[in-house]
Amino acid sequence: MEIFEADVLIIGAGGAGLRAAIAAAQADPSLTIALVSKVLPMRSHTVAAEGGSAGVIQAHDSLENHFNDTVHGGDWLCEQDVVEYFVSEATAELIQLEHWGCPWSRKPNGQINVRAFGGMKIERTWFAADRTGFHILHTLFQTSTHYPSIKRFDEHFCLDLIVADGRAQGATVLSPSTGAFTAIFARSVILATGGAGRVFRQNTNGGIVTGDGMALAFRHGVPLRDMEFVQYHPTCMPGSGILFTEACRGEGGYLVNKDGYRYLQDYGLGPVTTEPRNKTMELGPRDRLSQAFWQEERKGRTFVTPQGESAVYLDLRHLGRAKLKERLPLIFGLAEEFMGLDPAETPIPVRPAVHYTMGGILTDINTATPLAGLFAAGECSSVGIHGANRLGSNSLGELTVFGRVAGQEAVKFARGAPAVDPARLADQAKASIAKALSVRDRKGGGERHSVIRKEMASTMEKGCGIYRLGPEMQETCEKLAELKRRAEHITLDDRSDIWNTDWLAALELGYQLDVAEAMAHSALLRKESRGAHQRLDGFEKRDDERFLAHSLARYRPGAAPEISYGPVKITKSQPGERAYGARGEQLEKKDGAHV
Amino acid sequence: MNERRPYRRPMPGNWWAKPPYRAYTARELSGVAVAAYGGVLFAGLLSLSRGPESWAGFVDFLKSPASLLLHVLLLAAVIFHVITWFQTLPKTMPKMIVNGEAVPPKKITRIATIFAGAMSLALVFFVLGAAQ
Amino acid sequence: MSEPVNAESAVLQKTFELRILRYTPGRDEEPAFGSFQVTGAEGMTVLEALQTIKDTLDGTLSYRWSCRMAVCGSCGMMINGTPRLACSTLLRDLPPGPVTVEPLQNFPIERDLVISVDAFVKKIESVYPYLIPKEQKTVAEGPHLQTPAQMAAYESFSDCINCMLCYAACPQFGENPDFIGPGAMAMLQRYNGDSRDGGRQKRLDTIHGEDGVWSCTAVGICSEVCPKQVDPANAVNQNKTNSAFDFFLRFLRTEQPQ
Ligand SMILES: Cc1cc2nc3c(=O)[nH]c(=O)nc-3n(C[C@H](O)[C@H](O)[C@H](O)COP(=O)(O)OP(=O)(O)OC[C@H]3O[C@@H](n4cnc5c(N)ncnc54)[C@H](O)[C@@H]3O)c2cc1C
Ligand code: SF4
Ligand code: FES
Numbered sequence: 001m002e003i004f005e006a007d008v009l010i011i012g013a014g015g016a017g018l019r020a021a022i023a024a025a026q027a028d029p030s031l032t033i034a035l036v037s038k039v040l041p042m043r044s045h046t047v048a049a050e051g052g053s054a055g056v057i058q059a060h061d062s063l064e065n066h067f068n069d070t071v072h073g074g075d076w077l078c079e080q081d082v083v084e085y086f087v088s089e090a091t092a093e094l095i096q097l098e099h100w101g102c103p104w105s106r107k108p109n110g111q112i113n114v115r116a117f118g119g120m121k122i123e124r125t126w127f128a129a130d131r132t133g134f135h136i137l138h139t140l141f142q143t144s145t146h147y148p149s150i151k152r153f154d155e156h157f158c159l160d161l162i163v164a165d166g167r168a169q170g171a172t173v174l175s176p177s178t179g180a181f182t183a184i185f186a187r188s189v190i191l192a193t194g195g196a197g198r199v200f201r202q203n204t205n206g207g208i209v210t211g212d213g214m215a216l217a218f219r220h221g222v223p224l225r226d227m228e229f230v231q232y233h234p235t236c237m238p239g240s241g242i243l244f245t246e247a248c249r250g251e252g253g254y255l256v257n258k259d260g261y262r263y264l265q266d267y268g269l270g271p272v273t274t275e276p277r278n279k280t281m282e283l284g285p286r287d288r289l290s291q292a293f294w295q296e297e298r299k300g301r302t303f304v305t306p307q308g309e310s311a312v313y314l315d316l317r318h319l320g321r322a323k324l325k326e327r328l329p330l331i332f333g334l335a336e337e338f339m340g341l342d343p344a345e346t347p348i349p350v351r352p353a354v355h356y357t358m359g360g361i362l363t364d365i366n367t368a369t370p371l372a373g374l375f376a377a378g379e380c381s382s383v384g385i386h387g388a389n390r391l392g393s394n395s396l397g398e399l400t401v402f403g404r405v406a407g408q409e410a411v412k413f414a415r416g417a418p419a420v421d422p423a424r425l426a427d428q429a430k431a432s433i434a435k436a437l438s439v440r441d442r443k444g445g446g447e448r449h450s451v452i453r454k455e456m457a458s459t460m461e462k463g464c465g466i467y468r469l470g471p472e473m474q475e476t477c478e479k480l481a482e483l484k485r486r487a488e489h490i491t492l493d494d495r496s497d498i499w500n501t502d503w504l505a506a507l508e509l510g511y512q513l514d515v516a517e518a519m520a521h522s523a524l525l526r527k528e529s530r531g532a533h534q535r536l537d538g539f540e541k542r543d544d545e546r547f548l549a550h551s552l553a554r555y556r557p558g559a560a561p562e563i564s565y566g567p568v569k570i571t572k573s574q575p576g577e578r579a580y581g582a583r584g585e586q587l588e589k590k591d592g593a594h595v
Numbered sequence: 596m597n598e599r600r601p602y603r604r605p606m607p608g609n610w611w612a613k614p615p616y617r618a619y620t621a622r623e624l625s626g627v628a629v630a631a632y633g634g635v636l637f638a639g640l641l642s643l644s645r646g647p648e649s650w651a652g653f654v655d656f657l658k659s660p661a662s663l664l665l666h667v668l669l670l671a672a673v674i675f676h677v678i679t680w681f682q683t684l685p686k687t688m689p690k691m692i693v694n695g696e697a698v699p700p701k702k703i704t705r706i707a708t709i710f711a712g713a714m715s716l717a718l719v720f721f722v723l724g725a726a727q
Numbered sequence: 728m729s730e731p732v733n734a735e736s737a738v739l740q741k742t743f744e745l746r747i748l749r750y751t752p753g754r755d756e757e758p759a760f761g762s763f764q765v766t767g768a769e770g771m772t773v774l775e776a777l778q779t780i781k782d783t784l785d786g787t788l789s790y791r792w793s794c795r796m797a798v799c800g801s802c803g804m805m806i807n808g809t810p811r812l813a814c815s816t817l818l819r820d821l822p823p824g825p826v827t828v829e830p831l832q833n834f835p836i837e838r839d840l841v842i843s844v845d846a847f848v849k850k851i852e853s854v855y856p857y858l859i860p861k862e863q864k865t866v867a868e869g870p871h872l873q874t875p876a877q878m879a880a881y882e883s884f885s886d887c888i889n890c891m892l893c894y895a896a897c898p899q900f901g902e903n904p905d906f907i908g909p910g911a912m913a914m915l916q917r918y919n920g921d922s923r924d925g926g927r928q929k930r931l932d933t934i935h936g937e938d939g940v941w942s943c944t945a946v947g948i949c950s951e952v953c954p955k956q957v958d959p960a961n962a963v964n965q966n967k968t969n970s971a972f973d974f975f976l977r978f979l980r981t982e983q984p985q
Contacts, residue, residue, distance in 0.1 A: 039793060039801065040801075040844060040848065040889075042799075042800065042888075042889055043791075043793050043794075043800060044799075045793065045794065045799075047794060047798050047799045047800075048794050048796060048798055048799070092866050095866045095870050098870040098871065099858070099860065099866065099870075100857065100858055101857065101858035101918070101921065101924075103881075103882065103885050104870070106873055106874065106875055106878060108695070109874070110873050110874040111870075111872065112870055131798070131886070134798055134888070135885065138885075142851075142856040142914075143857045143858075145852050145856055145857065154848065177599060177837055177841075177843075178598075178599050179598070179599070206793035206794040206795065206799060207792055207795070239768070240795065242795065242796045306739065306769075306770070307770075333797070334796060334797075337815050337817075338796075338817075448786070450781070450782035450783070493785060493787050494786055494789075496751055496754070496787070497753075498599055498751070498752050498837065499789045499837055499839070501781075501789045501790075502781075502786040502787060598753060599752060599837065600752035600753065601836060601837055602752070602757060602758060602836040603835045603836075604758070604832070604836065606833070606898070606901040606902060610898045610901065611898070615809075616946060616948065619947065619948070623944075683945055683947055685961065686945065686947055686950060686960040686961045686964050687945065687961070687964040687965070687967075687968075688965065689965050690879065690880050690883075692879050692880060694876075695874065695875040695876035695879060696875070696879055697879045697880075697882070697883065700958070700961075
């Protein structure tokens with residue numbers, strides 16, 4: 001085992017981790033920052049984000065509008081003080097990215113261009129064609145190479161955190177390419193490990209999105225907040241789940257059922273317009289659109305694709321080839337390469353797939369978790385801006401705003417923290433290594449991780465899908481407990497040291513099962529419908545009396561997680577009716593309030 | 596514990612003879628034809644400087660079937676070289692931006708090839724005209 | 728809540744044969760092919776076939792992947808001898824018969840389809856891959872202006888996903904592993920071509936000489952295999968001219984390059 005002594009340790013080098021690293025390096029260049037990622041930083045899943053990042057920039061828009069859209073979109077489960085901070089900082093971060101070179105799409109006069117996005121009252125989504133996340137990630141990665149105090153551990157897999165004296169003091173990592181272990185000691189630690197969408201079957205997430213950081217914090221006693229809220233994105237490739245960005249609809253695409261009918265008008269999202277209209281029809285929020293798909297499917301108005309999945313059509317034909325190639329080149333290529341169709345000529349079959357975890361590691365507005373010295377930012381965290389349903393294009397903004405905060409706060413904490421005691425910490429690291437090795441070298445159990453993973457993904461889809469039922473969620477909880485038991489008996493094909501991806505996959509499955517349990521149990525106990533959590537078993541309504549509260553899942557070794565509830569911070573926006581389309585506009589007119 | 600031991604595959608010595616590199620090799624080899632023709636011209640120049648007899652010998656050589664064959668071959672090789680070189684041209688020059696958009700490489704190749712063809716034809720007609 | 732039963736059985740199934748170059752350090756002296764029969768959906772990608780092998784036939788098979796949508800740049804490999812992304816190569820689009828899958832050409836093999844990436848990362852780090860602003864501006868002063876025409880000058884280079892397919896196609900990189908190569912040159916040109924950047928000279932100073940642009944003999948296949956139409960050959964060859972001019976002009980320059 002090697003030892004590396006850092007001041008600040010950042011686990012995860014996606015958008016959030018890289019932004020944190022740069023902020024930390026700028027805040028105090030004398031500190032050593034260790035930046036760990038299980039893949040090369042530019043492979044992190046931020047790379048896949050297509051549509052854009054929200055930040056108020058137009059004269060007729062306001063921070064107030066962005067605040068209201070976010071809080072209403074989140075069905076009032078947002079921390080309103082955090083949302084207020086977020087919307088006030090988002091634009092500055094987008095400008096900062098511009099100064100670092102991010103190739104934002106421009107108007108002919110050279111100014112930043114913005115596009116419409118679901119649930120947003122006014123166009124405020126900055127975009128770089130339909131490769132926004134790609135450009136943000138590459139810009140941040142490339143910029144980070146400018147800072148010599150950032151010591152990268154590329155392709156290093158985090159096995160466990162090191163926690164002593166009630167504070168986080170480092171992590172134990174494995175390098176698959178050398179087979180060597182390193183204990184990284186630090187005075188503060190940031191988790192920026194991204195989401196967990198891979199616990200579901202059909203999802204838009206990359207193979208690396210396995211909830212590792214969530215599980216690590218969880219196992220060390222940090223609560224996971226609002227885990228029942230999992231976002232289904234309405235327009236994904238049937239079978240693989242690959243995403244067709246919301247920008248397709250922002251640019252004016254239609255969703256039609258098998259009869260060519262724009263069915264969203266039947267679900268409170270009308271009136272039908274030819275041109276895209278904010279917060280109406282296709283530009284409604286994701287939870288509503290995914291639910292409408294589910295209803296159409298029940299009514300037999302969807303069709304079955306060659307992959308055996310039911311689907312509706314995303315019709316982009318009327319936008320014309322030139323616009324599609326300029327604004328949505330990636331989408332164009334995906335349709336051509338993966339589905340063999342020309343989106344300028346043929347509507348694209350799409351269906352909902354799991355996309356985003358609203359919940360995550362509990363943090364305060366400064367990204368600090370309840371465990372001293374441990375911070376979290378990005379999709380792995382729950383800082384409180386998304387509530388029960390994230391609005392598209394609020395997540396990339398979250399990475400930069402709270403990535404920066406995390407970097408600065410971690411530096412502050414590191415400066416004030418006592419030095420680490422290497423001898424004691426090394427023992428902990430050795431224990432984590434022994435545990436990981438036991439997973440690799442275990443014999444005779446006969447279970448395969450690929451089988452357990454598939455069963456986990458199916459049971460999550462069944463119990464925690466777009467609509468949920470008590471007995472089915474109960475079944476999922478039980479199934480997960482069974483899978484966790486069986487996972488103790490996984491035997492690997494591969495026991496070698498170098499690039500043993502069989503082993504890494506088994507370790508990731510361990511993380512996934514913990515995260516899945518937190519989701520399923522949180523879902524089971526939320527006896528209401530709110531945002532992305534919709535029930536059909538007598539709890540169809542939002543229940544502010546009992547459930548205007550954050551769920552908090554706490555890890556219990558060898559048992560199901562314990563679920564409790566915490567208060568929601570409400571500052572200016574009292575819970576009201578969450579309406580879109582004509583009804584939304586009506587409400588807005590009535591009380592002069594923003595909907 | 597087994598150790599990292601990256602394996603370096605040897606680079607095949609004949610890579611240039613295999614597709615997709617064959618086309619590149621042919622392009623580079625056809626460049627030899629340009630040099631060869633330069634040699635022919637230089638020989639002409641030399642014989643001119645050595646007096647009328649030598650020059651007449653050179654002209655006789657040009658009339659020989661061997662020389663005609665050589666010229667046909669060289670012409671073919673040079674045309675091949677020109678066409679393939681123009682296919683490479685867009686890769687060697689700064690991006691051409693017209694009306695805010697980069698001109699696609701194929702278009703640059705097409706324009707350059709047509710231009711070169713037109714110039715060559717013009718030259719041929721000019722020489723034929725002057726000879727009459 | 729459960730979805731209606733899918734018509735799984737309706738999915739057209741097909742069996743494909745994959746010949747994969749395998750190598751485990753410490754066990755194998757040198758790489759050797761292994762053969763697998765994979766049954767799956769007719770529209771399966773090469774990546775999905777590898778995943779099926781790993782999940783059901785042989786868990787020791789190693790390869791990199793993540794996004795499966797041709798954007799993260801992880802899954803480059805030689806498929807039937809051509810560098811391609813496994814996730815965007817559909818088996819049905821390949822000629823019938825066994826499909827050969829090898830690690831990317833010209834790179835040291837770490838294990839199976841996993842190659843060494845460290846040298847490539849060092850190369851991109853060496854070209855000052857960040858904006859060196861022409862004029863300092865604070866965030867409060869707002870974004871720079873940049874017209875679509877100014878963007879078009881570097882846009883294709885900024886689309887590079889660092890997949891390294893171009894290196895696998897480059898015989899000169901095969902001959903000289905220290906050659907900076909197409910991908911890193913695309914990165915260099917991405918910034919040198921950016922109207923907001925003022926670091927051109929600094930970057931040019933990194934690419935003179937044999938390991939710089941001058942190893943390139945304009946083979947051009949790098950641009951043909953690039954999955955993102957980056958045209959890295961253009962980045963390299965433009966900079967031959969720039970490097971040559973710079974070489975002669977440096978005698979005229981009064982101040983020394985830093
Ligand atoms: C297809 C798609 C499109 C999207 N489009 C948009 C959009 O248009 N707008 C928007 O706002 N949001 C969008 N999102 C959401 C947004 O992109 C993500 O929420 C966000 O990118 C997550 O960034 P992150 O930095 O938190 O994590 P990631 O970018 O996922 O990075 C996680 C990092 O953690 C590292 N890591 C994880 N586990 C370990 C471990 N065990 N050891 C070491 N390192 C580890 C990884 O290597 C990686 O570097 C989209 C998401 C998807 C999937
Ligand atoms: S230039 Fe093209 S082939 Fe080369 S690394 Fe970039 S995207 Fe890949
Ligand atoms: S898996 Fe990301 S490019 Fe193929």
